[in-house]
Amino acid sequence: MSSESPHTPDAPLTTTGTRQVPDRVSLDGVETRWDDAWTAQDLYAFDRTATREQVYSIDTPPPTVSGSLHVGHVFSYTHTDVVARFQRMRGREVFYPMGWDDNGLPTERRVQNYYGVRCDPSLPYDTDFTPPFEGGEGKSGPQVPVSRKNFVELCERLTVEDERLFEALWRRLGLSVDWSRTYQTVSAESRAVAQQAFLRNLARGEAYQAEAPGLWDVTFQTAVAQAELEARDYPGAFHRVAFHGADGPVYIETTRPELLPACVALIAHPDDERYQHLFGTTVRSPLFDVEIPVLAHTLAEPDKGAGIAMCCTFGDLTDVQWWRELQLPTRSVVGRDGRILRETPEWLGSEEARARYEELAGKTTFSAREAVVAGLRETGDLDGEPVNTQRKANFYEKGDKPLEIVTSRQWYIRNGGRDESLRDALLARGAELGFNPDFMKVRYENWVSGLNGDWLVSRQRFFGVPFPVWYPLDQDGEPLHDKPLLPTEDQLPIDPSSDVPEGYTADQRGVPGGFVADPDIMDTWATSSLTPQIVGGWRTDPDLFSRVFPMDLRPQGQDIIRTWLFSTVVRSHLEHGSLPWSSAAISGWILDPDRKKMSKSKGNVVTPIGLLEEHGSDAVRYWAASARLGTDAAFEIGQMKIGRRLAIKVLNASKFALSFGAADEPLSLDPALVTSEIDRAMLAGLADVVDKATAALLAYDHTRALELSETFFWTFCDDYLELVKDRAYGDPSPETVSARAALAIALDVLLRLFAPVLPFATEEVWSWWREGSVHRAPWPTAEPLRTSADPAVVSAAGSALAALRKVKSEAKLPLRTEITAVELVVPATMRPGVESALDDIRAAGRVTGTLTLVDGDGETCVARDAVLVPPAPKA
């Protein structure tokens, strides 16, 4: 438990013991070694006695387990882990769980194929069910129907294996998740939370049922919500069709002639001169001979098509609006299977029309269109030939056929789409939420402002969280939808298709006077929108919930702001009257080298585990941490190599800095021992870095923090370390002690600065000379490092050293070449710094003779008239 690792922010900087630095350092095997150690220590376990003020809670996105993790996941989850580690070191008790999303279409399909089963909610639960096979791929063979409960059990069985692999990857990546706190979106607890939240929405009138036209996917045979729409190009053709008016034909243009029998009006703009004389009159439709009114509505656009539109029930969302606002009749002809309804409608105007219809009945819209067009040709009502066009059609994001609009009974949750005051309240929530980067906020605002209806939460699928609702059946066996039977909260979760409502017996299911289950399941976002409640124990552990909610951070991708982020805000607003979290961190995409979004399409997929094995986890994390939030990043192996180099440099520089003095002699971290000017200047510079890096991390700018630390570190290695190493080697004198203490203090701080990004390398070094874990060590503060010295002393001395090195480099001589005499031209601003570090400069530059300082006015030091004595060739 965490109590073993004190992490007070004010821990003294004076502890140390003996050192055990390996002769050869390496990153090989650090990932598994430290993951094992951290697990054994329960290093990242959440201490639930912490108060809300002490806690930093993260609403981690649950990855879909039936897919596979890709580089983009590694990228964005690293961002979150950097935040988690930083906050933990700052002394916050970090609540960092991991969820698995196993509730959705991808899992449903995978289970079907893997076990050769198909969910049929009407079946009873079979306690001894054994699937026909395991490990199936593809869709071969018949599928055995099983009850929903059996299906869910199979799902849970299969996903356990996926989850194990996912966890192994996350552990190797070094995510500091509390692995005792995982959740599944399909678990009983998740289902119970989803059902309870729904029942509360229902009780407060925020959830309601309505029979209304809505977008419908004919392949999946389910209703689809606005947030799941995708507009895609779809080939179509304009057909110019004649309606028969009293004064001759009225031509309209349509891309959906098969909807002709569903036509309820012709509509033109009220100001359109061409149609003034027709408003208020009627025409008759071709082929089907129905009397159709000609009406005016401002939504009709005079420059589109013929300027007068055929309104059908329903061709598109504009039709729905006209139908509603002009109170038009309903004449549906497309069924839920996407085919023309088999029953011949009664509104058709003649025997001939009925015959025409019967030819269409049962056909797909595509075939029906061909038949209607043929009919129009025959009667001469098609003017000219169809003109091909590219139009946009709405698709379900997972579907491949354009959506139809059909009337159905569905559940909705209010989200401001039809209610201005709720919309304003949700916009205010968005304004209250700290988006990182902040421009992501406008995506939220645009989406909420553009909502045109409430949130459709019911889906006509089988696998998912069922609505906890039954309906009584009247004496005719018809369900009474307005008198739902509901379970109590303590009965949850329930499956209405196998559980029985209070006051009924199982044999009354489906019989007149009995009851029937609501057949639908909830939208996957209806569960996902409750991740804070699921993981925080809202239903079963109010004490925990009060300590973690409202949470601190929601990390996620920008593509699901309109879905996951928004729906979570809606649920929290309705249930708790607050935001679900105070901040959101939005990660960008990973682009492949061609600047395309890295997708799962073959060719540009790199398996994450392969990356981690090849480059090391710290290296991959470094690449991820080098990209700002909200910005797309290139998949760059080069950046990982730089990260690996940095991690190895940390190892080597640390080994060196710890090598001075006897290994069994404690190293002091007391700043009071640091007396030499350049040492004090180095620490002063480090103090600035600590301040700026801390501020950057608090602002969710991990990139800037890393850059600051890294830049300092390389200068520290290349200049400072070179300058002081001779002094540090010496016999203990105040100057030697100063150098050693400064090195130890700087190392101690640098390791902690790098710990969030390079958890393995820093922990490795920490273990050589410190107790406990660097990841529970306090985040460094600037105060103990602050001195009166000017950080510029280090750069001045560095410039002087560079000048001496350059002389040797240009003479093509080794750096250990001695300089017996040299003039150093020093800019006035650097003079004090160079003078104060002169002994170190001489030592590092191997200046054994005279070194004369001359005033100069450049920006760097320049060495001239150097007398070089090359080292004797090696024997």
Add this chain to the structure above:
RNA sequence: GGGCCUGUAGCUCAGCUGGUCAGAGCGCCGCGCUUACACCGCGGAGGUCGCCGGUUCGAAACCGGCCGGGCCCACCA
């Protein structure tokens, strides 16, 4: 059509609210096994800061327009 982001050395990117910058790393060229590191070190070359105007004493940075890239909404007659 509306909105957001973006265009800086061959590559990946820094350049915070206009006045040391034209920068870093990679790559490239040259040199060097220096008692931490050759999974390294040192030195060097490389750019009209997309284009055109404007504001200003001064713009890569601010404003307008254009061009190019990415994304989100709207567009189904």
